[in-house]
Amino acid sequence: IHEPTFGVYRSLFGLHGAKVVNVALGPPPDFALSVDGILNAINERTKLVLLCNPNNPTGNLFPRDDIVEIIETAPCLVAIDEAYAEFSRTSHTDLALAYDNVITLRTMSKFAGLAGFRVGYGVFPESLMPWFRRASPAFFNVSAPAAVVAIASLADLDHLKVNAERIIVERERLSGQLNDTSGVLAFPSSTNFVLVSLPLKDASTIVTALARHGLLVRHFSHPDLANCIRISIGLPEHHDRLLDVLRQTLESAPEDQT
Numbered sequence: 001i002h003e004p005t006f007g008v009y010r011s012l013f014g015l016h017g018a019k020v021v022n023v024a025l026g027p028p029p030d031f032a033l034s035v036d037g038i039l040n041a042i043n044e045r046t047k048l049v050l051l052c053n054p055n056n057p058t059g060n061l062f063p064r065d066d067i068v069e070i071i072e073t074a075p076c077l078v079a080i081d082e083a084y085a086e087f088s089r090t091s092h093t094d095l096a097l098a099y100d101n102v103i104t105l106r107t108m109s110k111f112a113g114l115a116g117f118r119v120g121y122g123v124f125p126e127s128l129m130p131w132f133r134r135a136s137p138a139f140f141n142v143s144a145p146a147a148v149v150a151i152a153s154l155a156d157l158d159h160l161k162v163n164a165e166r167i168i169v170e171r172e173r174l175s176g177q178l179n180d181t182s183g184v185l186a187f188p189s190s191t192n193f194v195l196v197s198l199p200l201k202d203a204s205t206i207v208t209a210l211a212r213h214g215l216l217v218r219h220f221s222h223p224d225l226a227n228c229i230r231i232s233i234g235l236p237e238h239h240d241r242l243l244d245v246l247r248q249t250l251e252s253a254p255e256d257q258t
Contacts, residue, residue, distance in 0.1 A: 059189035
C-alpha cells in the first residue's frame with residue numbers, strides 16, 4: 001500500500017496474517033504516487049497491490065497512466081479503492097473489465113450517504129468469483145434493510161449525481177477561502193473533504209479549539225500530516241462559521257506553536 005492512506009487497510013490485512021509493505025507518497029502538495037517504488041517493492045510473495053484513488057486522507061487523484069503502468073507490470077492483483085470516485089468525475093471500473101488482475105471497489109457510504117448501512121460493491125474479472133465466494137460470508141454480506149435502502153437510493157441516481165456536483169462546487173469554494181487565509185494551504189482534492197495544512201507544528205490544538213465551537217474536523221497521527229486537518233464538505237453556512245473560528249484561533253495561537 002502507499003502511505004499515507006486509509007488506515008483501516010493495515011489493521012484488516014494484519015488480522016488475516018498478511019505482511020503490509022508501505023511505499024511512501026511524494027511530499028506535499030502533490031503527494032505523488034511512486035510507481036517505481038511500488039513496482040520495486042513487489043517480490044515473489046506479493047499477492048496484492050492496493051491503490052486508494054482518490055486517496056484518503058490526502059484527497060488527490062493519481063494519474064490514470066500511473067495506475068495502468070502498475071497494472072500492466074505487477075505480476076499480482078491490483079485493487080483500486082474508489083470510495084470517493086463520484087467526487088472526482090472519473091472512474092477506473094473499465095480497467096477491471098480490460099485486465100484480468102484488476103479489482104475496483106466502490107461504496108455507497110460517501111456519495112449516497114449510507115455509511116451506517118455498510119453497502120458496497122466490486123467490479124472484477126469473472127475468474128475471481130470462486131475466490132470471492134470462498135472469502136465472503138454466506139449469509140452476512142449485506143443486511144436486508146441495507147439492501148432495501150441501497151436499491152431505493154439508486155432509484156434516484158440523478159439526485160445523487162446533482163448532490164455530488166454541489167459538494168464539488170462547495171469544496172472548491174471552501175478551498176479558495178482557506179487558501180486566502182494567511183499561512184493556510186488547502187491541498188487539491190477530488191473527494192468530499194479537503195486536507196488543510198496549518199501554520200502550526202501540531203494541528204491537534206486547532207481540533208480542540210474548533211470542537212469547543214461545535215465544529216468537528218479530523219486530525220491524523222501520521223507524522224507527515226501532524227500540522228494538517230481534514231474538513232468534510234458540508235453546508236456553506238457551516239464552512240463560513242468554521243473559517244471565522246479558524247482564523248480567530250490562528251491569530252491568537254502562541255508563537256511557540258507556530
